[in-house]
Amino acid sequence: MGTLPESAGLDVAAPAVIATDLTLGDLTAALGAGWRDFIAAPQYGLFFGGVYVLAGLAAFYVALVGGELSWLIPAAAGFPLIAPFVAVGLYEASRRRQRAEPLGWGPVLGALKGHGDDQILSMGVIVFVAFSFWMIVAHAIFAIFMAESGMGSESLAALVTPAGLAMLAVGSAVGGLMALAFYAMTVISLPMLVDRKVSFPSAIIASFAVMRGNLFVMLAWAAIIAGLLALAMIPAFVGLMVALPVLGHATWHLYVRAVR
Template sequence: MDTQVDNRPVPVAGDLSTGDLTEALRLGWRDFLAKPHYGLFFASFYVAIGILLYYLLMVRGEARWMIALVAGFPLFAPFAAVGLYEVSRRLENGTPTTWAAILGALRGRGDEQLLLMGGIIFVGFSFWVIIAHMIFAIFASAAGLGEGMEFLRSPTGLTMLAVGSAVGAVIAFIFYAITLMSLPMLVDRDVDFITAIITSFRALSANFGVLLLWAVIIAAALGAAILPFFLGLFLVLPVLGHATWHLYRRTVS
């Protein structure tokens, strides 16, 4: 495969509407039904990690680190959807979908750009864990309480959760802006990751209201999917992953 990358500016649409979001979800549902085994496979890892983190937090009471991990692990959702982007890309092009091809997409297009994006996501996740740990330590020491669930139910613990949620929302939105168009673009094209990130920011800037609504839809859907012991992720993650691909195709020309 040719490893030359294209760093020329990429045109983006500036006329997205809520109808495009509805259409993306419709197409995402269609792709999931066409190849459900891929979506269930990728979602299973996410569900397993979620259940493990829940066990560590609720059963073992290791709140200091587990809260940060539980709140932050959705940041990996866009990267986990890379395989789903490849499924949708192949369905769109009429090319065969095989396990080798879909799993191979996780390595990128042979130019290491996708791996570099993965490194950025990991560094950002590590930064969030450190920030969340600092917030926890400040509030816990101020309250003079332990690290267990009794602290989280106290007024100070609830205030800490509110502050942490606000900080986490800002970090999550930055991740959203970085990855929304860049990850499917790196699956679709031979571009460098800087160009892909810039394109993602330009798409968000040109369609801020609609893509902000898309962020809210993603957050609400993931939150609802987590409630039934993470099992809702088996449906929500694949559909959102496929839908994001179609939203990318509508936006990046």
């Protein structure tokens, strides 16, 4: 295990001890605990899942009405990037259940304020910038390859042309690398900011440390998250009403196992 020093001023808790012995069994245990949290207090999960679903449907409607396939595809691919920030309230709900503290809409919705130090909101800015950057990069890739195909951005048929298939391959590779980097940065840092009075750079360092010390297990967790969110998005996003809160609660329990 590794110990991360705390920064002066913000980090008033004991130094974070990073576990380097996570197993696949810990992922199963986290999912089980996440499901129990969801069942015990479904109103919070359904609320945050509903917000996520409505935002996704609204974005898709705008893109479809405008006939802009060039924005629709990257929006669908990048939409999971904002899921960790949406799940902040779920981390707080799990934290309170775990410590037998009273649950209520006030503290759960107020979790975005963190400890009154704007650290979570600062992470929110990073999330927004990352999503915006991905949209710009993906749109540029789309424009480059579709220009070669000679087809407009409104045509789905463009995707089955050689240029369209090459665009999907390159876009998937670039998007996958960006998503992995973003995942490594946020998977532990956001629940840590809910749990502890730390600076967001310290939380990001801890997140990378957990990733580095448990690479195989954390990559497996990334694959589980990506797979479940992708499946949940297929039936008009409806599956996200359950998948998002369960994964959010589960991520909290994985954080508790990984950081002491």
